[in-house]
Amino acid sequence: MDKLSIIDQIHKSNDLLSMPQAISEILGEMDKPEFSSEALAKIILKDASLTARILQLANSPFYHRLNDIKNVNQAIQVLGSTTVKCLALSSSVLNPTLIEEASGINVKNFFSSILTVAAAAEKIAKAVGYKSPDVAFIAGLLHHVGILFFMHHYPGAYRRVVGKQVQALTLIDAEREVFGIDHAEVGFQLCERWHLPSEICVSVRDHHSFTTLNEQDTLQNVIRLASLLTDDAVTTYESDLQDRIIRVNAVAYSLGLDKPQVDELTSSLLAETLRIAKYLDIDIGSIEEVITRANKEIWKTYLMVENLFKERQELSAKLLKEERARGAILSKNIAIATMSHYLNNATMAIYGRAQIMRKWHEDESHDKLLEKLPATLDVIENSIRKIKAVLLEIKDISPIDEVKFYDMSQALNLDERIAKRMATLDEESGLVLPEEAVDIQQS
Numbered sequence: 033m034d035k036l037s038i039i040d041q042i043h044k045s046n047d048l049l050s051m052p053q054a055i056s057e058i059l060g061e062m063d064k065p066e067f068s069s070e071a072l073a074k075i076i077l078k079d080a081s082l083t084a085r086i087l088q089l090a091n092s093p094f095y096h097r098l099n100d101i102k103n104v105n106q107a108i109q110v111l112g113s114t115t116v117k118c119l120a121l122s123s124s125v126l127n128p129t130l131i132e133e134a135s136g137i138n139v140k141n142f143f144s145s146i147l148t149v150a151a152a153a154e155k156i157a158k159a160v161g162y163k164s165p166d167v168a169f170i171a172g173l174l175h176h177v178g179i180l181f182f183m184h185h186y187p188g189a190y191r192r193v194v195g196k197q198v199q200a201l202t203l204i205d206a207e208r209e210v211f212g213i214d215h216a217e218v219g220f221q222l223c224e225r226w227h228l229p230s231e232i233c234v235s236v237r238d239h240h241s242f243t244t245l246n247e248q249d250t251l252q253n254v255i256r257l258a259s260l261l262t263d264d265a266v267t268t269y270e271s272d273l274q275d276r277i278i279r280v281n282a283v284a285y286s287l288g289l290d291k292p293q294v295d296e297l298t299s300s301l302l303a304e305t306l307r308i309a310k311y312l313d314i315d316i317g318s319i320e321e322v323i324t325r326a327n328k329e330i331w332k333t334y335l336m337v338e339n340l341f342k343e344r345q346e347l348s349a350k351l352l353k354e355e356r357a358r359g360a361i362l363s364k365n366i367a368i369a370t371m372s373h374y375l376n377n378a379t380m381a382i383y384g385r386a387q388i389m390r391k392w393h394e395d396e397s398h399d400k401l402l403e404k405l406p407a408t409l410d411v412i413e414n415s416i417r418k419i420k421a422v423l424l425e426i427k428d429i430s431p432i433d434e435v436k437f438y439d440m441s442q443a444l445n446l447d448e449r450i451a452k453r454m455a456t457l458d459e460e461s462g463l464v465l466p467e468e469a470v471d472i473q474q475s
Contacts (some may be wrong), residue, residue, distance in 0.1 A: 033186065035212035042181075055082070055124045059226060062117050072116065073104040082123050085312055086111070089119060111166070114229060118170035121226060125177050125415055126314050132187035136194045144305060144316035145262055146176055151256035151304035155297050160250065162289045168254050171235045175223055178215030178236075182207070196269070198234045204240055204267045216240050242279050245286045257283045261298055320404075379419050382412050 057075045061067060076083055083104060090107035091100055101107050104459065108116055128139045151174030157168035182190045192198060193206045200206035207214040220237035235255040245253060260280050284294050302322070309316045318324065 033189070033211055035217075038211060038213055039217065039221055041185075042218070042225055055079075055120050058117065058120045058459045062113060063227060067113075069105060069108045069113065072113065073108060076104050076116075076120070081313075082120060085123050085280065086116060087117060088312070089115075093284030102280050115166050115170060117176065117226075118167075118228065118232070121177075121228075123312075125174065125180055126312070130180055130184045130317070132385045133182055134187035134191060135183040136191040137183055138314060140317040140321065142176075142179075143314055144309070144322065146173060147308050147312075147314065147316060148254075148262045148301055149173075149175055151308050152301055153254050153262050153296065155300070155304065156253075156254045156257055156287070156289075159289060159293060159297065160254070162250050162254060167232065168251060168258075169228070171232045171251060171255050172258055174223065174228075174232065175219065175236050175239050175259065176215065178220075181218050181222060182211065182215060186211070201269075206269070214240075242282070245282060250287070253283050253287050255296075257287065257289075260300065261294070379416055382416050382419075 057078075058072065061071055061075055076086060086104060087101060090110045095311075101110055111119070126143055128143075131137055131139050150169050153172035154164075154165050154169040162168060179190075184194075189210055191288050193203070193210055198206050198208070198209045200209050204216070216237050216239060220233050222231040223236050229250045234249075235252045238249075239255045239259045240251050242256065245256075257280065260276060260283065280294065281291075284290070293388045305316070306322065307320070308314075349392040350453065
């Protein structure tokens with residue numbers, strides 16, 4: 033297989049993703065010059081599942097209607113024909129039967145990742161004032177349609193990609209090695225074949241492209257940022273954390289978003305993903321499974337931060353040996369600036385999940401969840417306090433003019449200093465956060 037043969041298959045085959053008859057009829061109807069919403073409604077009504085999803089979306093918080101939408105004709109008027117067309121495609125795409133077992137992909141994890149990107153895209157679009165947040169949502173749902181194509185038509189070959197059985201550092205490079213084309217380009221070709229709006233097609237094609245960031249390409253940047261903020265549940269290819277943060281900052285800047293806004297968006301994505309999965313009726317696993325996946329990602333991030341910390345300490349030691357005074361200042365700045373940034377991100381992620389799980393604890397009635405959730409919250413909140421302790425230690429040594437930082441042994445004793453601070457925390461049974469201290473003293 034090669035790039036040209038796959039593109040030819042996309043544009044000539046009538047069985048791209050084994051779509052239900054109703055979906056094929058919808059695409060055909062909407063390509064007609066004499067297209068009408070009445071004819072479209074009749075086709076949609078043939079598919080009970082699609083009818084339910086379209087009515088659910090029309091009545092969802094996306095559109096904030098005062099009156100309930102009770103029939104498909106009304107839904108088409110509210111959503112618009114393009115959104116209905118894209119939702120029909122998404123309903124077909126988010127179908128577990130399309131993912132062959134031989135591909136080696138976990139269906140629930142994959143769908144959860146897609147819905148998280150869609151949720152992030154919709155929230156980012158609203159935050160930046162994009163004209164059509166629902167279009168951003170649909171583009172998010174379709175951004176990995178190229179992966180679905182590979183898994184459906186070439187499951188065995190895609191298992192080689194997923195299993196890292198080719199010489200490649202990234203998912204994109206591995207796909208190009210095996211197929212001669214990557215999933216972003218395949219997704220673009222599929223969207224063009226379905227005659228979707230060009231801005232959706234291009235955003236699907238460019239969601240992994242960061243060579244040039246044009247501030248006028250709002251939807252493309254929205255999908256780029258949404259993808260960067262979402263953990264990849266498809267493969268074991270791990271992006272460099274520092275490179276990822278740089279890209280997040282660059283794309284956010286092009287959209288006019290600052291770091292607090294990005295952190296706020298990130299902290300709410302888990303709840304948004306669960307909400308979308310519910311009204312689109314997509315199985316991404318039980319609440320316990322979702323929490324477990326989230327905790328695994330938190331732990332993975334923690335380990336990456338720990339490794340970065342060690343790398344910075346090693347760099348500090350090298351610099352100090354080469355140039356004592358200058359090395360001390362540089363090593364401190366590298367350790368402080370880098371760890372403050374990474375640990376703050378980790379704190380926001382963990383704290384956001386803690387808030388979400390606290391709400392589930394208050395609202396959920398499942399005995400098992402009620403039994404396990406408080407302990408989970410305690411662990412997460414304790415982790416936040418420990419991270420805060422590290423940040424306080426960093427803060428204490430930040431002002432170079434106020435700290436004697438010229439003794440080589442002091443420059444390298446961060447582990448010892450933090451260990452002593454953590455021992456103090458254990459004796460005090462926790463850390464009193466700065467914002468809580470005033471209230472405690474006054475009480």
